[in-house]
Amino acid sequence: MSETFEDQTFDLAPLLEILEGYKDQKGAVIPILQRTQEVYGYLPKPILKEISKRMRIPLSRIQGVATFYAQFHLKRRGRHLIRVCDGTACHVKGAMKTVDVIHEQLETPPGGSSPDYKYTLEIVYCLGSCGLAPVVVVDEKVYGQTEPDKLVRQLKRLD
């Protein structure tokens, strides 16, 4: 079984497996959405509809939860997620400069993706590594005491 949306086709098998794993748990909507996003990269509409149908929870409520929490994404994202910390310590040490340089040089606006879906840029609040400020996390890798130009060079080297 599969669904097509935004020129992408979704295999529903992993979703069904996730739903099965949380079958008898109370209050499982959030962990289900989290696992689903891990598999699909974001929360496409047909997938949310399927969750609603199978959990017998109105789509409006699922949508309500998905839009409430910052962690969930309803739009397709780039291959590499760049998270620039704008927590207090990083802010004071110039996090927004990094954002400006990435926007300019990689055509990736904050909160958006580059036209080729290579990068998605996010501004986040405090990653709890204030000692390393300013901090940027690219995918799972943490870059501490970053310098904007050096970082962009490293980003360009990614696949």
Next chain:
Amino acid sequence: MENVELQQDQVAIPTYTELPYYRKQVRIALRNCGIINPQRIEDYIARGGYLALAKALTEMTPDEVIGVMKESKLRGRGGAGFVTGIKWEFARRSPARPKYVICNADEGDPGAFMDRSILEGDPHSVIEGMAIAAYAIGSEEGYIYCRAEYPLAIAHLKTAIQQARDYGFLGKNILGSNFNFDLHIKEGAGAFVCGEETALMASIEGRRGEPRPRPPFPAVSGLWSKPSNVNNVKSYAMTPQIILNGAEWFASIGTENSPGTAIFALTGKINRTGLIEVPMGITLREIIYDIGGGIPGGKKFKAVQTGGPLGGCLPAEALDTPVDFDSLVQAGATMGSGGMIVVDEDTCMVEFAKYFLTFASAESCGKCVPCRIGGRRLLEVLTRISNGEGKPEDLDEIEYISRNMKEASLCALGQLTPGPVMASLRFFRSEYEAHIYDKKCPAKVCKGLITYRVIEENCTGCMVCKRNCPAGAISGEKREVHYIDPSICERCGICITVCKFDAILIE
């Protein structure tokens, strides 16, 4: 430690407790952090772990446990400072069943990472504290609500919970006492407001994390409308030590009304950053200068922000304020969950307040009007001021909106959102006035009020700034003095960073 300064009369290699950073610290909640391997329950047990749980289960009745907690006067380390023992007593007296014990590990304040450090470095202390709380209130099931941004904390908690089950500290018939208790981990999904206890419980239930009015308090009607006890990570981590060493021991540390220790994440413009645990009553000056080693680069101390985005800043005149729940509030800040951010003369207090406000207003859940609209309006006023478009009546406007938000918002997020603005306006009013009347940013930060200019005598015409300017605002040929066009300049400051000749200045 990098910043060790050896005095002549000191022994050659001091123990770490003699270092300035540690000398004034008293570690209760952090006692094991960095000392034990957090993924080995044996390490925790070797340091006296689970002895408090054993003592509570075998030698004490639940009422006696609550009695010790009340006598110790431990106040909730989440920020509000409510007496933990009294909270437990309310939950114990609630007749409904089942009851839940919940750990609030949704540490969302920018600049705070003490909960994360405890969960990562000593997860068993939190588990033990929760088990003791469960025994005291009569609960058999607990939840740890941890933000998903802390994957290592979650991993260590999972390992620790499994080990505790294997050793019989969690599960059925714990230590042969007929007491049953088990724990689940719930991962947050990125909503600051979920640190508010009613929002946190809504989130555990799988709903939008929106707060609801209290009463009923969680002790009466909490998770799934059942009696629930919500405490912060630090409160639970301190619990085993209080049970083991007694209420008198705990009350002997700190001040009369705020006994015990406070944990701060010391960050910002300070020489030694990091987590510190200090006895309550220590002054801000001791923390910033003795422990933190003062301000780097010979700069001048300007303010210290405590209590995170919902706290407030204090000026140099308040440096001798003792740090405890009541004194900080009296001085104009809050204890909060323990962020402590030091800023120097290069920080603009209007921009600093705007930064916290941007954070807090974006995190408003939108349920109640004073918080949703008030935060937005307040931010508009501050943005106007920092852009140089401030009007004299804006200061009254700030006070008017702030007062209404404080009085009418549903939860602490809305009530405390104006806190940083109010505090900075109170202590740094002249900076606001400089922005409004003189159209000047004294710290030279606010983009709308500064211009970048090339110092002609210093410029060698090396073209580095021209090449690096993202806006293309710099003109000039090789070996000729460059010029920055203020109408194109984005005021990003890259030119200053790259210039090797100190040839660019902000006015």
